Amino acid sequence: MDIDDILREVDPVSYQIPQETRDLQDLTRAWVAERSTPELLPWPSNGLFERINDKIKRQIEKVEEMTGDMDPKTNFALIVIQTELERFKYLVRSFLRTRIAKIDKHLLHYISNDNLRTRMSQIEEAYARRHQLLLHNHYLNSFLGTFPPAMQNLNDTAGNISMIDSPDLDSAVFIRLLKDAEIECHGVDVDGVLTGKEGDIVILRWSDAKGLVEKGDAELV
């Protein structure tokens, strides 16, 4: 038996999953979820991204230091650290790019609605507003300026149809159930109730799956 195992068994108080591993799991889950849903998910709370940004910055500094004192022993550790850093940066970049793509697709939708605005981080919201402003001004300069003033808005909701595009909340998503659950599902011909066991992978509408995912009873796959 390893001395670590013995220590762990004897003193469980000080031993739990380190915060870093939990952060990695949370980041991975957030990335997969963001890549799989048609609409923007809330910005991860509990300071996840601020912590990760700090850690990445410190790790980059550490790499720069270690590259300075070249020593065959630490050389390998340097390679490992750099590889892992690249993996982390890939996750963070892909996550942020996905969110920006979703915001860009439905700019007005996310800015105009108060609830949805809170889902973006501050930087994202500032970016969305400026992007929308630039686009609108560009349209006005190109062709919209020639329309009568009453028709120059982009958020017209007169008539039955709103001008603002919303994401399709009924798209199909794949989820994995983390607990046994009963889900009410809507379909084209029938509405059913799915009795799912843990570990099931199900394909259903995002509007049906949303409640479960937010509660933590299912995750996107």
Place this chain on the structure above:
Amino acid sequence: MALPLPPGLTQNEVAFLAEMEMVTVVPRQRLDSIDLLGGKTPQLRPPHRAQLPLWLALLLKKQRRANIVPPAWMHPASLAEIIHRETKEDPEAFSPPPPPPSRALYSQPGTARRLNPSYLDDFTQTQQDSQQDPNSILSSPFLPSNVAESPAGYLPYHWLEVAEALLTHAGDDMPAPAGEVRSLLRDLVEVRAAKMRSSTSALEGFGDAYLTLRGVGAMELAENRAFLAGLVDGVRKIGASAEATRREEEEEARRGGDYGGDGDDDSDEDMGL
């Protein structure tokens, strides 16, 4: 700069995710614990085994500093059993996923509890509950499904990616000649792909609300995701007006039913009097 891909992970991203799985490694050289962003790596002291993420294990293997121990489900006997189960016992659905890991409790001898948060060995359940988020349930790739102790006879979620990676880079560590394992894996891929295709053909006229795919693997999902999602979305869009009318009719029936119910009650009372 924004990501131009449609929703859903691509095969490359699934492979990236699979590299986070933990595998068992037998080091050949000492290596101190390195402080990584995802936690500290365990200290490597040959010949003791250690659990490392797959990407790190592959790196060490390429530099000939460690050997990888293949998980128990990759043994030819286990693969043959899984193939038998897929073809003979259950030709419709996929074989079941591995059971969630359980560990014996140190504090209550004789009791086994579901290992909730970790691949890093057991600790007492009470500490777990009080100090950690009780809602954090682990799932692939953070479950220990590819370490040497994983149960044989079940295919974990990232089976295809991990098997390919191990065969390509650690073929000499396999319990049997790599050719044999590879041919068994190919058979397995064929069987499951056939099942996937037949399940999609059953989706013609898909008007159901959901479809269960218990036991499917990550790469299989990634390959068929675009098709399945497109199919379901397409059927939904085509049937959108039919669905709207159906829902309106159901609303009417429910409201009409309420009035009808009151009327019946009245008439029953009258009759009773």
